[in-house]
Amino acid sequence: MAYTTYFTHSQSVQNDYRDLGFLRRLKRALANGYRNKRFGTNLHPSTKLGVVFAYFSPGFRNLLDAERRCIPFGGRGHRLLDVGCGNGDFLLLASQAGWEVVGLEPDPKAAQAARNHGIDVRQDSIESLDPAIESFDGITLSHVIEHMHDPAAALRHCYALLKPNGWIWIETPNVDAQGHESFGPSWRGLEPPRHLVLFNRPSLFDLLRKIGFAELEDLPYRPLCDYLFKESNKIAGELNDQSSCATPSNLARKIAIAERRAKRNAGLREFVTVRAIKPAD
Template sequence: MAGGHIEGWSPESLEYLDACPVCGARTGQELLYHGLRDKFQVNTPGAWDFYRCGACGSGYYNPRPTPESVGRLYEAYYTHAHTAPLEYAQLSLLGKLRRILGNGYRNYRFGMHERPASILGILAVWLMPDQRALLDTGGRHLPKQPKGRLLDVGCGNGDFLLFAQRAGWEAIGVEPDPKAVEVARARGLTVHLGTLETLHEAPESFQGITMNHVIEHVHHPRATLEHCYRLLKRGGWLWIETPNLDAQGHARYGENWIGLDTPRHLVVFTDRSLLRLLEEVGFARIERLPYCPLCERVYGMSRALAIGASPHQSPPLPREERVLARQAEANARRRPEIREFIMVRAWKG
């Protein structure tokens, strides 16, 4: 199904798949893109082929870097960076008001004790459902109670671990990038260097596990989800967000869609394929989480890749693109299967 040499990569640094890494199907694989190059880090060598599974609909690169060689793709990755938020005194008057109201809502929603804060933030945010969705997603929908041990898989520089700790969780992380681990540990966080498989924790050790844009980076997603299942207590939950191959942004921007992130996103799920895999692993209940409006941002980043600009400093969308993004937003509210990202929580029975 795949073959050939990839420039800049030795034969032993690549692995070739003879089946879909999500469902195991060996036939019906479609070559979706040929010769994709890394548009986030333009110095990355290689041109990569991306396939779509005819059985489950998931997409994947084939060949791909091995677990031993994949680290070279992350040497300048964004997980290293940490930019501290502005101090309250440094904010504009409007910024101060937003901080006060946002803290008021976070204290109510997540059981935090952020200061300064106003209880009026609860009312203000409830009157702005899109803002509420953004704040809830930023907190990964952490339940206010009960709290316990929490594991963030692929925790990067530890930003979310700090958030979870302020919300009362005993939060630890695991991260394969040594530079990101160094940043996180310098912030006083408990972060283990390695992958989920190298983490030495007993079964049923955690009340919650979060994987924010991580599952698309792993070589064996089924094994990763099975490991998460074993680590969860009965009644515990797994929170996942990941790009959706059936997204409207992918349909519009094709190989420039940010969800492909060539070749770091080894596997790109569809809504159907991820929910099915979670069920097969054994999760008793799976819920799609409330919609978070992101089409305009994703369209802006994808267009930036298409014109050769930095996706992290995207130029403003032209008027016609903004109109399309807003129409996509309306469509995504009605149809979860075409949202830019899949965001679900799965519960262990």
């Protein structure tokens, strides 16, 4: 019952360009201009000024990179696996950049939503894939490992499925997050009963190194505290958790301080977001 109305069951809808006001049209054209250059897409409308704008606006650039999970340029002829692909939104974005995409999604409603995009989605687990039969250039797991009973085994299987010099991208709630420190059991990242295992940055990095991954890197900062702190504050109110619940002014101050700290220290961010490489040796 924990997944009956989960967000991955629905499909995302982008507003028609013709229905947008001038500023939102301009923003989309700038964003598409950057996406086309960075990822090799061919999105319209677009303007090459988006590349210049992104250069001088790292926040804008980081959000667009995060949207496509920082996938490398030059996806054509390369295979990408998304474990726990949900409704397939990310795989659709990756396919626009030329990647040959495959999704794994055990939830039948989410898998069907993804198949509606025309994507190869298999209603199964990572262990169902045989490394002797197929391999991938990249694997992504967005908010997946926290749902697994044995994430270490799943990540070892991902390693086996990757080609030499292949990459893995992972994002998961950070148990050392400032939101967890501020809101305790009301923190949105805990999300019981769905989340079974939570990592902090050192524990996830250590696990990846033990498996054999190299060149681990934190992905660029993007603001997350505003959403997660507000959601956590709502949960605190619903649970009558007076020790965690903040007034609007106190909450705004908490968010501002937390964002500044998160920008400087990846270990305090609400999510751990990491990319690593399978060495060629």
